[in-house]
Amino acid sequence: MFSVKDKIVFITGVSRGIGRAIARGFVEHGAIVYGSIRNEQYKDELLKENIYPVIYDVRNFQVAEKTLLPIYEKEGRIDCLINNAGISSNTPASLFKEEEVRKIIETNFEGAFFLCQTYYKLQKKYKIKQGNIINIASILGLVGTMLASIYSGTKGAVLQLTKSLAIEWANSNFRVNAICPGFIETDMTENMQKREELKNKILENIPLKRLGKPEDIVGAALFLASDYSSYMTGQYIVIDGGLTCQ
Ligand code: NAI
Numbered sequence: 001m002f003s004v005k006d007k008i009v010f011i012t013g014v015s016r017g018i019g020r021a022i023a024r025g026f027v028e029h030g031a032i033v034y035g036s037i038r039n040e041q042y043k044d045e046l047l048k049e050n051i052y053p054v055i056y057d058v059r060n061f062q063v064a065e066k067t068l069l070p071i072y073e074k075e076g077r078i079d080c081l082i083n084n085a086g087i088s089s090n091t092p093a094s095l096f097k098e099e100e101v102r103k104i105i106e107t108n109f110e111g112a113f114f115l116c117q118t119y120y121k122l123q124k125k126y127k128i129k130q131g132n133i134i135n136i137a138s139i140l141g142l143v144g145t146m147l148a149s150i151y152s153g154t155k156g157a158v159l160q161l162t163k164s165l166a167i168e169w170a171n172s173n174f175r176v177n178a179i180c181p182g183f184i185e186t187d188m189t190e191n192m193q194k195r196e197e198l199k200n201k202i203l204e205n206i207p208l209k210r211l212g213k214p215e216d217i218v219g220a221a222l223f224l225a226s227d228y229s230s231y232m233t234g235q236y237i238v239i240d241g242g243l244t245c246q
Contacts, residue, residue: 002223010036010119012036017184019035019082019084024051080132081131088188091150112161123172132174138155141159178236179224185212207243207246224237
């Protein structure tokens with residue numbers, strides 16, 4: 001039951017970071033992994049790792065169906081959709097310009113929603129009687145912090161989207177869950193990692209006394225994609241070294 005062998009998985013944002021680690025983890029466990037990238041740059045290195053690259057910018061959701069169709073034509077189904085692509089910002093709330101706000105909302109929230117919708121419709125079209133969605137949210141969808149107003153808002157929205165879709169699509173045998181990472185060592189947190197004082201302050205508050213690694217997120221994704229989590233929907237798993245438990 002804890003197997004994802006031969007499952008067809010589509011993950012957004014696999015060029016690096018958490019998305020890449022999740023893609024690798026699924027390949028290692030025998031899944032057939034399609035991963036979205038925004039341009040050709042990472043194509044060859046992904047292919048070397050047996051991750052099938054798909055060019056797709058999640059803000060371009062008008063072409064979501066066209067993007068997923070070739071996978072359906074080849075594999076007949078997608079067993080699990082993982083919405084991982086995301087962007088953050090350190091802009092103070094008082095200084096945000098509309099363009100940046102729109103970009104974060106389109107990437108983190110609308111991008112995830114429209115892929116969920118497209119996935120649901122295509123599973124129906126191809127007469128697949130189930131579906132499984134994992135949204136990568138954030139602990140900042142649960143709590144707030146400095147300089148995270150819009151990012152935090154989109155991640156909270158992703159969590160509520162997860163719960164609402166779980167209810168709305170339960171009759172169609174779809175499960176929809178989320179993962180909330182804490183501070184993970186990726187390009188997204190590079191600025192924080194470079195600022196020794198800030199990093200130490202964050203570490204002081206993390207009971208496990210270290211930042212997370214992208215690989216720390218993989219186990220939860222495998223679990224949620226596997227049949228071991230078959231009675232679980234509308235939930236989130238927090239992976240933050242204990243930061244938000246106090
Ligand atoms: P990252 O910046 O290393 O990677 C983000 C990935 O998303 C990249 O592959 C990038 O190309 C892709 N991406 C960004 N905009 C895109 C778009 N419009 N279309 C397609 N792909 C796009 O970041 P990281 O840390 O790996 O983040 C992955 C997810 O985890 C994000 O949703 C992020 O919000 C979430 N997260 C990260 C945390 C961290 O501490 N690193 C903490 C909590 C959540």
